[in-house]
Amino acid sequence: MWEYSKKVMDHFLHPRNVGEIENADAIGEIGNIACGDALRLYLKLKDGRIVDAKFKTFGCGSAIAAASALTEMVIGKTIEDASRITNQDIANYLDGLPEAKMHCSVMGMEALEAAIANYRGVKIKPTEEGTIICKCFGVTDNIIKRVILSNHLTTIEQVTHYTKAGGGCKSCHPEIQKILDEVWAKGELVTPKVKPPKKMTNIRKIQLIQETIDREIRPVLMLDGGDVELVDIEDNTVYVSFRGSCTECPSSKVTLKSTVESKLKEFVSEDLVVEEAGL
Amino acid sequence: MKKLVYVDNNATTRVADEVLEEMLPYFTEHYGNPSSMHTFGGKLYRKIDEARAKVADLLGADHSEIIFTSCGTESDNAAVRGTLEAYPNKRHIITTRVEHPAVLSLCQYLARTGYEVTELHVDNNGLLDLEELRSSIRQDTALVSIMYANNETGVIFPIEEIGEIVKEKGITFHCDAVQAVGKLPLDMSKSTIDMLSLSGHKLHAPKGVGALYIKKGVKFKPFILGGHHENNRRAGTENVPYIVALGKACELAKKYLAEEQTRVRKLRDKLENEILFRVPNARLNGHKTFRLPNTTNISFEYVEGEAILLLLDEVGICASSGSACTSGSLEPSHVLRAMGVPFTAAHGSIRFSMSRYNTEEEMDYIAEHIPPVIRRLKEISPYAAEIEKLELARKG
Ligand code: FES
Numbered sequence: 001m002w003e004y005s006k007k008v009m010d011h012f013l014h015p016r017n018v019g020e021i022e023n024a025d026a027i028g029e030i031g032n033i034a035c036g037d038a039l040r041l042y043l044k045l046k047d048g049r050i051v052d053a054k055f056k057t058f059g060c061g062s063a064i065a066a067a068s069a070l071t072e073m074v075i076g077k078t079i080e081d082a083s084r085i086t087n088q089d090i091a092n093y094l095d096g097l098p099e100a101k102m103h104c105s106v107m108g109m110e111a112l113e114a115a116i117a118n119y120r121g122v123k124i125k126p127t128e129e130g131t132i133i134c135k136c137f138g139v140t141d142n143i144i145k146r147v148i149l150s151n152h153l154t155t156i157e158q159v160t161h162y163t164k165a166g167g168g169c170k171s172c173h174p175e176i177q178k179i180l181d182e183v184w185a186k187g188e189l190v191t192p193k194v195k196p197p198k199k200m201t202n203i204r205k206i207q208l209i210q211e212t213i214d215r216e217i218r219p220v221l222m223l224d225g226g227d228v229e230l231v232d233i234e235d236n237t238v239y240v241s242f243r244g245s246c247t248e249c250p251s252s253k254v255t256l257k258s259t260v261e262s263k264l265k266e267f268v269s270e271d272l273v274v275e276e277a278g279l
Numbered sequence: 280m281k282k283l284v285y286v287d288n289n290a291t292t293r294v295a296d297e298v299l300e301e302m303l304p305y306f307t308e309h310y311g312n313p314s315s316m317h318t319f320g321g322k323l324y325r326k327i328d329e330a331r332a333k334v335a336d337l338l339g340a341d342h343s344e345i346i347f348t349s350c351g352t353e354s355d356n357a358a359v360r361g362t363l364e365a366y367p368n369k370r371h372i373i374t375t376r377v378e379h380p381a382v383l384s385l386c387q388y389l390a391r392t393g394y395e396v397t398e399l400h401v402d403n404n405g406l407l408d409l410e411e412l413r414s415s416i417r418q419d420t421a422l423v424s425i426m427y428a429n430n431e432t433g434v435i436f437p438i439e440e441i442g443e444i445v446k447e448k449g450i451t452f453h454c455d456a457v458q459a460v461g462k463l464p465l466d467m468s469k470s471t472i473d474m475l476s477l478s479g480h481k482l483h484a485p486k487g488v489g490a491l492y493i494k495k496g497v498k499f500k501p502f503i504l505g506g507h508h509e510n511n512r513r514a515g516t517e518n519v520p521y522i523v524a525l526g527k528a529c530e531l532a533k534k535y536l537a538e539e540q541t542r543v544r545k546l547r548d549k550l551e552n553e554i555l556f557r558v559p560n561a562r563l564n565g566h567k568t569f570r571l572p573n574t575t576n577i578s579f580e581y582v583e584g585e586a587i588l589l590l591l592d593e594v595g596i597c598a599s600s601g602s603a604c605t606s607g608s609l610e611p612s613h614v615l616r617a618m619g620v621p622f623t624a625a626h627g628s629i630r631f632s633m634s635r636y637n638t639e640e641e642m643d644y645i646a647e648h649i650p651p652v653i654r655r656l657k658e659i660s661p662y663a664a665e666i667e668k669l670e671l672a673r674k675g
Binding site: 015 | 581582583585586590593602611622623626658660661
């Protein structure tokens with residue numbers, strides 16, 4: 001038996017905002033019946049603000065609770081603010097979820113991202129990018145990397161709890177381990193070189209950089225069919241590479257570089273500079 | 280007190296009052312060690328043998344063929360490992376894909392340590408193909424371990440037919456009968472089974488005691504080493520109160536065997552029919568006839584099992600599910616998947632397992648509460664519209 005918080009049980013037994021929105025401005029859908037849970041999120045917007053949210057979900061108690069919580073959290077927020085919601089925020093809102101159920105909060109976050117992408121007219125959902133690592137649950141390397149970073153995960157078991165990846169035939173375990181190694185090895189590489197600003201560990205810094213890129217920068221670039229990827233970090237130099245329509249336009253690159261840099265300075269550290277990788 | 284309808288008896292059962300009463304004096308009054316030289320302890324030997332005789336009686340075995348263990352899982356481990364050790368040159372094991380983890384996980388572990396394991400398939404009804412068994416047997420097969428009845432679906436295997444095939448080749452045949460003992464008539468004196476596992480807490484004895492039947496003459500090396508207990512076949516000071524309890528529980532099981540077959544079966548059939556009749560998109564898992572009298576496993580398509588259980592829990596109904604979320608893994612029940620139950624149905628499977636303590640009124644109570652629970656979850660489900668379309672198509 002799971003130890004669910006009172007809040008989880010409340011949202012499970014009395015889910016808020018169940019249903020569909022006709023003429024929704026955004027619909028985000030994630031999961032499928034074979035995986036054991038699925039969530040369809042509907043958003044209604046007015047002047048860039050979410051005025052209504054509804055959901056339908058197939059899943060266990062905590063999946064229903066997470067979806068219900070998500071709708072409560074986003075109503076009244078601007079799209080920008082909503083896009084900043086992480087899976088951890090959803091779990092916190094519910095006074096925590098059992099670790100083995102954290103994937104329910106990730107599902108909420110992914111559905112929200114899908115809905116926002118849908119609203120912004122981005123054709124590919126951000127979650128569908130990358131290469132599939134876990135065939136059993138259709139989880140990509142991008143998702144695994146992000147969730148590892150934003151939730152400080154260090155073991156395969158945790159990755160499974162948060163993303164489901166690796167929870168089936170287990171044949172993807174070596175690849176998940178590789179991703180874990182890569183993510184955290186980067187942190188170690190940087191360790192001796194960077195003078196971290198007070199109290200910020202290197203890992204935290206990388207995390208923040210990745211998060212800022214994912215949350216603040218990429219959604220904006222994607223609007224214009226572009227994208228940016230974090231390549232490496234050395235001292236205070238952040239190497240990125242631009243993709244999609246960004247690469248075709250040399251003049252815009254300059255502006256892009258400074259946009260990325262100013263965002264990183266704002267959210268992570270004043271000392272950061274941005275370079276394009278491979279130049 | 281909140282209403283409680285307990286229909287999860289394949290998970291564990293309540294201890295019978297008679298059993299509890301019988302065992303209690305062995306904690307504070309007769310607490311001696313049966314191995315002691317003094318009468319205070321030594322006299323307990325007789326009590327253990329009386330209990331042994333009762334277990335043997337239920338199984339149609341000789342009392343010398345029974346050893347007491349700590350649980351069904353230990354019995355299974357002792358049987359499998361004890362046989363492999365007795366035949367060190369044989370490296371092949373045959374079992375099934377639907378075994379209880381007590382056997383299946385052990386075999387999968389052994390497979391990683393150099394043994395070869397064949398897991399026999401089952402069909403959509405959960406039944407074996409005996410031809411597959413026949414063709415899987417090899418020169419170096421040490422053991423065939425096949426369950427009597429499945430804990431999740433209740434499906435019963437044709438154990439004697441299986442045993443004949445196995446014994447034709449002179450191979451040791453172990454049967455995990457944890458779910459069958461007390462629910463089906465057994466007679467080891469006429470059986471092809473060489474070793475049989477049983478567990479106390481599945482038949483109204485407490486948790487923490489089990490037994491293993493080992494047919495006379497069958498080669499077996501002890502699994503737990505130490506003192507001379509259990510005729511050198513299972514070391515460890517005898518758990519006297521629990522052994523006494525298991526003896527009593529077996530005596531009662533024999534007395535109530537007919538009731539399991541008639542009254543309990545009727546309760547099960549009633550509940551099953553009501554649910555299948557009242558709930559659209561409900562389907563039965565497992566062969567309808569070759570089944571334990573107390574078990575029914577029903578899938579509610581397009582809804583998720585854990586959510587069903589939580590809502591049933593709210594009204595005091597205790598059942599279990601083969602859904603991923605409750606199995607402790609992310610994939611639904613290995614039994615249902617081996618049977619090819621589609622994911623849409625496996626995630627929403629619920630098992631009800633009755634006992635002689637259940638009543639008809641309780642079946643009505645469950646049958647009443649199931650349809651609104653399922654309806655409520657379907658309303659939340661994004662597949663509801665699709666279901667409706669399906670239902671319309673079916674009708675029209
Ligand atoms: S491929 Fe990841 S668990 Fe099967």
